[in-house]
Amino acid sequence: MLKALIKKELAMLLTVYTFDSRKGRPRSTGAAIVFALLFLFIFALIFMLFYSLAQGLSAPLTEQGLEWLYFSLMGLLTIMVGVIGSVFTTYSILYKAKDNELLLSMPIPPAYILFARMLTVFIMNIVCCALVWVPAIVVHGSTGLPLVFQILLLFILTLLVTVLTCFLGWVIALVAGRLNNKTFATVAVSLILVGGYYYFYFKIDRMIKYVIANGAEVASSIKGWGFPAWQLGLASTGSVLSLIGFSLAVIALFILTYAILSKTLIGLLTAKRAGKKAVYREKREKLAGADSALLRKELKRFVSSSTYLLNSGFGMLMMAAAAAALLIKADTVYAAAEKVLGAMGNLGIIPVAAAAAVCLITSADNISAPSVSLEGRQIWILQTMPVDAARVLKAKKRLHVLLNGVPAILLTAALGFVLRAKIYEILLMLCVVGAFIWLHGAFGLMMNLLKPNLEWTSEAVPIKQGMPVMFSMFGGWVVAGAILVTGLLLSSFMQPWMLLAVHAVILTVLALLVEGWLSKKGSEIFSHITV
């Protein structure tokens, strides 16, 4: 029975390579190979990233006789990457599987179901942990017993990461059952994780330098507060006692976690949402116009999905944060821009380059590009209502323009101010950015009408994997790049304000062309797409 369960779980894990969720059918052999190669390429990139990080630490710490500290630090990094990389997936594997009810209706002990799923998490985590731990081993180049121990520790570390992710997944399941606003919580947690990642990314260089310069101090500190990490380091350098102690502690933790999780599994899998039932109180709603109702509907769709918010709205947050950061670091930014563009002998291009930069950032926000597909099986509602399809499409585009427009205006104005552009240049920069956002929103919508997908089973498919989103994003990058390149090429013949004016006019003309298509052909397509 357990063998059959494990086989099923592993088969589900492999469906990532063998099944195309976008098309809802198995991948062809060629597509599966290409997909696997793409994964390998990404893994290779991550491997190289940690390889270079390990290179920075290994030799200096070995010279100081602190090999164990090197492995302690790389071990901690392995645990951190493993936990961050797989905590949400672990939660989904343990508690959100589609076959929960089917399995629970069969004569299978819940502990077996849990074991099969934890094994899947373990296998998934091996890949995550190996991406950090294997480069650490390779860079250090140990031989003999320490090498054997380091290889063994890959599995022990993976088991520890599995314990931690399963425990955190369990906590998420407990909390999720009590939350009324899951979207907000998911967005908040995701932003904290992303913020943590960026903080770590920007600090890592300084941290490595600190560890190298103060190796002995860091070592004695870890011996004090991080006894397990110290033992991990010692085990990696060949200490049999430390290896046994560390491994037994991890196995004990695994048994404890397994016991807690299997006791609560049925309760969590069958739990209904515990939130209070909202009470309906009759009140008179003012009559709103159809355009306003359509726009509010689009906004509600956007803010009710954490996937939509995080994937199609991240650029907005970046723009607002960048505008604030720019004003704080005004002098540094100006000096950097002067240095880069001055070296190219082209300081006059600054306003054009700044406008292109804002266009590039807004390209990450593809709100309109999946909006038709997201209608899904409910598309009949809009199709049978007495509103022109053109007005429905306009509402989708307006949301894109409004949500991107406000932070983009802030960022453009901040850039113009910080880079000491003239007032009329700032106004023209705003025209370029405004026309770009209009074009980008309309173009995304056009792509989605040409390649709609209403038959998705997870909304992540149209939002993250859809061709319209890809085309919209890459199209945005191409146009932003074209603004910069043409600006650079023509800057010796034209003043910056003239370049900005020309770009604004070209973008407006393009936007009008796409608008024309949307109002005729696009509306016709929308009116008759069927699931």
Place this chain on the structure above:
Amino acid sequence: MLNIQHLTKRFGDKTAVSDLSLHIMPGEIYGFIGHNGAGKTTTLKCVVGILKPDAGDVTIGGLSVKDEPTACKRMLAYIPDDPTLYAYMTGIKYLNFVADIYGVSSETRTERIRKYGDLFELTGDLAQPVSAYSHGMQQKLSIIAAWLHDPKLIIMDEPFVGLDPKASHTLKQMMREVCDAGGAIFFSTHVLEVAEKLCDKVAIIKEGRLIRSGTMEEVKGDESLESVFLELEDENA
């Protein structure tokens, strides 16, 4: 009220509906019956403007669905066979959205939501998100939404599926009230007993072709609708 003239709809090589003509008068409840895949849903989707006919025309209140779709849609309401609604809205938000689109005044919508919400015992759940509704509750919500703007023509695809007996009874009464007030209803069903008791006229479709239509007496005579339907199915096999 509804005039379907020589309607033909093809999907690739397959002809789903072939040269179908029907005329539904104000005050009539018109049943549309046929086996699975006979072309009922395709016909209804052509009537409401979701599908574009390959030939023929559909007029509602004298206006062509092809030429004046928005004016036609203002007169009708549609309930599909699987009325999935916006899961991210609450029931009341959905009803207010529909009311805004159809321009239903604040006073009228409040009164109608109260009336139909109470009739279907859904008022207490209107503040819940649609995602928390059962299939039957979504069906009830879609019926309330359809009745909200007082449509002249109501098109329904298998409207009784998923409804509890009381809600089915309520819906039948509401259908009769619409027709007594001069409206018309065109609906598909597999429940022949319901069609027999409820409908003024009935049309039977097989493999996209109309095989019989008329008043209930004209179609079934002294027999039951079920036996007539089965006989016709065999005759045309």
